[in-house]
Amino acid sequence: ARLDSAAEGRASLAAPVVAMSHVLWIRGEALDHGVFNTSVRWTVPKVQDFLLSVRGAVAEQCVSQDTWVEVATTRTKPMLTEAEAAAYWHVFMVLQQSICGQTDPHTLDVRVIGLLLMCQVFSPHRVRTDGFVKSGDMWPGLERAPAGAAVTSPRASPRGTSPRVGVSAQQSSVARGRDASAAMLAFVRHNLLHFLQVACPARFTEATKISGEDFDLLGLFLGAGMSTSQPLPRLSDAIPELCERPLPMLEVKRVVDKILVWNEEMYTSVEQSLGVQASGVSVPQAVNVSGMSRTTWFQRPANGDIDVLSITCCTECTIYVTGQTRFCFVAGCHDCTIVVAAVSGLCTLHNCEKISIHAAAHCFKMENSIDSSAFLYCHIPPILTGDTRGIKLAPFNVLYSQLGESLERAQMPLETDFVDVWAHPVCCTLGAPDENLGGGSGHIGDGNQGNSTYHFVHPDNFQPVVVPEGGTSAARRAAQVSLCLPQVYDEALTKREEEMKAFQKLFSEITDETKRKKAHQAIQGHFREWLQSTGKSRQLADLAKMAQQQDGKDLR
Secondary structure (H helix, E strand, O other), rough: OOOOOHHHHHHHOOOOOOOOOOEEEEEEHHHHHHOOOOOOOHHHHHHHHHHHHHHHHHHOOOHHHHHHHHHHHOOOOOOOHHHHHHHHHHHHHHHHHHHHHHOOOOOHHOOOOOHHHHHOOOOHHHHHHHHHHOOOOOOOOOOOOOOOOOOOOOOOHHHHHHHOOOOOOOOOOOOOOOHHHHHHHHHHHHHHHHHHHHOOOOOOOOEEEEEEEHHHHHHHHEEEEEOOOEOOOHHHOOOOOHOOOEEEHHHHHHHHHHEEOOOOOOOOOOOOEEEEEOOOOOOOOOOEOOOOOEEEEOOOOOOOOOOEEEEEOOOEEEEEEEEEEEEEEEEEOOOEEEEEEEEEEEEEEEEEEEOOEEEEEEEEEEEOOOOOOEEEEEEEOOOOEEEOEEEEOOOOOOOOOOHHHHHHHHOOOHHHHHHOOOOOOEEEEEEEEHHHHOOOOOOOOOOHHOOOOOEEEHHHHHHHOOOOOOOHHHHHOOOOOOOOOOOEEEEHHHHHHHHHHHHHHHHOOOOOOOHHHHHHHHHHHHHHHHHHHHHHHHHHHHHHHHHHHHHHHOOO
């Protein structure tokens, strides 16, 4: 779609819009959580054709979930699968609620869907690849060899027909470095007219001006402020004239090009954020945990609220986030245990391997991750996308004395109405058809048959995770929130507790001191072996060191 030449002429004669010292920036959380792999490789023309077919099929500006799924799977070009349509709906709805504060949980504006589908076009991976091709450093390029051609490339192999190859390139970057940040800015500047046209109620070819109210819809992925640390309530406040009257889109684009910046205070580049970095108190709290290896990290203060949490490129770490978090993004991590007590918006696991994540999140999404475990309590079915395989799912299992307060602030109290939502994932992974057989049935047996994407942790192997903290064990147990478990897991855990009580009673009945001492030694020996085999000995040493440091602070 293009603006007609007459509109361009009128826009060029319009008085310049003065934005004073205001700035706009890209909301990193919108792209981190909102862009994900499906079978559709989105381009601007595809998004425009898709939206035109949606608007042709639906008379209203807002649609319900049932209407959206029916239209998107039967009357659009391209058509989505039912799982893809559900995944887009859930993610877009949560982004709308978390960023813009929408209160209606049942409908979405078609323009909101269009704007977030337009974001799917963005791919830092593709930007970097294009750069390599232009530089001539890649051989023999990205083209596929034609059938019957001589083998001139390592791509000419049977695996080249895998459904994961060719689609997996459309993914967000593992780590947001300077190149990725520059790519995001370039993407928004290049496609801003398309975003403005989608935000208008009129058809793409008819829209030449935009009002402040319509421009505010871009607040889904853009922020505005007097500076990067002084946000404004509305996006249009950054362009004062737009609040008074509609302005030509080309003029709005010129202004945005001038004042669009990267917000380093909220979204620190990875090159600058190795270790742990938190934003200042003058901006919404952002915490970046990046590049850590073989260590244990606790959130401080333990009950602090975090607006945007990023955990990237960590290896063999144990990370405890015990406060309330609005967005949690875990990317490029390997062999880590991550506890996230309460996420009021979206929690995304991206490009990770051998991760054990324990999270109570309104919405949980896992993309391009393998051989990982997710212990979840959520209001929306978990979303599995991209090249995701070998996933173990189980109910949320964290015991922590302050958990109830964090869950309350996140509006995530553990309720039986959502006890098994985690067991019904929306599975739109890129595997072959036979890899999804039995997926989503919700039964322990079915989850293990013919499904390489996910299965359930067996109840006999399920056990809670206790967050280390000070104080007496009796006081901690008294303050702990009871786990919200499906009956089969609750019964298995109760059975194991009864077995432990029976063992403790049997041990207490040993009167011979020599036998008691030998029993102690045997138990301690097995415990040391377990610590070594599981790698917990390092974590235990980290905890002891932290306790000593805390005692030193208390004495001072």
